[in-house]
Amino acid sequence: MINPAKYWRNAKQTKLYLGRKGTVVVVTYIRSAGMDHQSSTPYSFAVVELADGEKVELTGVGHEKLEVGDKIECVLRKIPPNDGAGLIEYIIKAKKI
Amino acid sequence: MGLEDLAREAVEGAVANAKVDLKKIDAVFVASKASGSFNNQRHINALVSSFFSHNPPATRIEGACASGGLALIAAEQSLLSKENQTVLVLGVEKMTDVDGVGATSILSTAASTQLEGGSTFPGLYALLAQAHQLEFKTSREILSAVSVKNHRHALTNPLAQYHKEFTLKQVSNSALVADPLRLLDCSPVSDGASAVILTTKNIKNKAQIIGAGHGQDSLDLAHRKSLTELAATKRAAKKAFASSDLTPNKIEAAEVHDCFTIAEILAIEDLGFFPKGGGGKATLEGKTERRSKLVVNGSGGLKAFGHPVGATGVKQVSYLAEQIEKGECGLALAHNVGGSGATAVVHILSK
Numbered sequence: 329m330i331n332p333a334k335y336w337r338n339a340k341q342t343k344l345y346l347g348r349k350g351t352v353v354v355v356t357y358i359r360s361a362g363m364d365h366q367s368s369t370p371y372s373f374a375v376v377e378l379a380d381g382e383k384v385e386l387t388g389v390g391h392e393k394l395e396v397g398d399k400i401e402c403v404l405r406k407i408p409p410n411d412g413a414g415l416i417e418y419i420i421k422a423k424k425i
Numbered sequence: 426m427g428l429e430d431l432a433r434e435a436v437e438g439a440v441a442n443a444k445v446d447l448k449k450i451d452a453v454f455v456a457s458k459a460s461g462s463f464n465n466q467r468h469i470n471a472l473v474s475s476f477f478s479h480n481p482p483a484t485r486i487e488g489a490c491a492s493g494g495l496a497l498i499a500a501e502q503s504l505l506s507k508e509n510q511t512v513l514v515l516g517v518e519k520m521t522d523v524d525g526v527g528a529t530s531i532l533s534t535a536a537s538t539q540l541e542g543g544s545t546f547p548g549l550y551a552l553l554a555q556a557h558q559l560e561f562k563t564s565r566e567i568l569s570a571v572s573v574k575n576h577r578h579a580l581t582n583p584l585a586q587y588h589k590e591f592t593l594k595q596v597s598n599s600a601l602v603a604d605p606l607r608l609l610d611c612s613p614v615s616d617g618a619s620a621v622i623l624t625t626k627n628i629k630n631k632a633q634i635i636g637a638g639h640g641q642d643s644l645d646l647a648h649r650k651s652l653t654e655l656a657a658t659k660r661a662a663k664k665a666f667a668s669s670d671l672t673p674n675k676i677e678a679a680e681v682h683d684c685f686t687i688a689e690i691l692a693i694e695d696l697g698f699f700p701k702g703g704g705g706k707a708t709l710e711g712k713t714e715r716r717s718k719l720v721v722n723g724s725g726g727l728k729a730f731g732h733p734v735g736a737t738g739v740k741q742v743s744y745l746a747e748q749i750e751k752g753e754c755g756l757a758l759a760h761n762v763g764g765s766g767a768t769a770v771v772h773i774l775s776k
Binding site: 338353354355356357358359360361362363364365366368371373374375383384385386387396419 | 525526527529530531532533539540541542543544545547548551552555556559600601602603604605606645646647648652
């Protein structure tokens with residue numbers, strides 16, 4: 329659950345990752361999730377090593393099934409709103425290239 | 426039973442079993458991971474203190490699924506500092522007041538909400554399982570063997586949540602939750618409470634805690650040095666073995682934190698019972714079964730005894746103390762983990 333102030337703080341991080349490329353180190357395919365992500369299942373969730381060696385954890389786009397060694401790009405994706413405020417949240421996800 | 430009923434039953438049971446005058450309890454340490462979220466009840470230190478007519482000082486400790494282990498550590502420190510002589514440690518969690526999706530949401534807040542958004546605990550342990558599979562060829566059969574063994578062990582534990590055996594095939598064919606982990610790789614959602622009384626007084630025929638250690642690692646997986654070990658477990662074990670002047674090969678019974686089957690394989694390697702990469706083979710060979718030199722999760726573990734998250738660390742120590750008092754073993758170890766391995770607590774018990 330996100331609120332506007334938290335979203336504003338998090339959004340400053342988004343530009344640091346947008347467009348960066350990396351490789352999937354380990355990945356799972358989540359078929360059952362919590363309230364915020366249940367409507368998006370199934371989805372990939374991976375530890376990704378970016379080109380400069382930084383490691384991050386990212387969800388895959390849509391239902392795309394990522395595999396170890398896949399090359400990915402960090403892209404911006406909307407996640408379904410689930411709060412009464414109707415805030416549309418965008419987060420960085422991993423898209424196979 | 427509600428949260429308070431569970432807590433009260435455990436406290437009354439421990440007091441009766443220890444034959445301690447309630448007024449001799451100098452302080453209370455309460456472990457709960459998320460009663461505020463599961464049951465909309467915070468401030469449970471005061472709730473539990475009010476069970477006693479003299480309202481002893483009470484403190485609530487939270488460290489995800491290692492809350493119980495951490496509450497024991499805090500209690501022990503209060504005894505070692507001579508602030509207290511006799512204390513009660515209670516772990517309690519009532520998880521079924523919310524549905525499965527709600528429980529998954531609440532539990533997932535023990536991961537980094539900033540760096541691991543979208544993760545679930547089965548998902549995080551699935552990543553650890555895959556890393557282990559890639560490096561050590563850890564097979565589906567190995568993971569299933571952990572679940573089969575722990576369910577079999579639970580058959581003789583009257584307090585276990587499940588008294589049901591499964592075959593390797595049933596575990597291997599159960600529904601995928603987060604690949605490669607399946608439903609029967611996962612510990613259940615549980616309601617439960619456990620209490621122990623610790624004292625610096627010399628009491629005959631009761632187990633003793635002779636070593637303890639507490640270790641930490643990064644909260645998120647991406648910043649860990651390795652995904653094939655839990656460094657927090659290694660750190661906690663090193664301290665616990667050093668403080669008890671023992672080595673892993675002396676331990677006869679271990680309750681390890683098998684929240685997922687892969688977690689037991691990681692634990693028995695990181696605690697030093699088997700070499701890294703050798704835990705799976707040892708499990709398949711029956712080296713962790715009851716009647717072997719080292720019994721791992723003789724209670725049924727988190728998998729079958731149950732995993733009321735904040736209570737688990739207390740429950741492990743309580744179970745082992747009972748085994749020692751019955752003469753089932755002489756030296757035992759309890760291993761309690763928080764999150765995907767950011768916190769670990771190890772206790773060593775003896776006659």
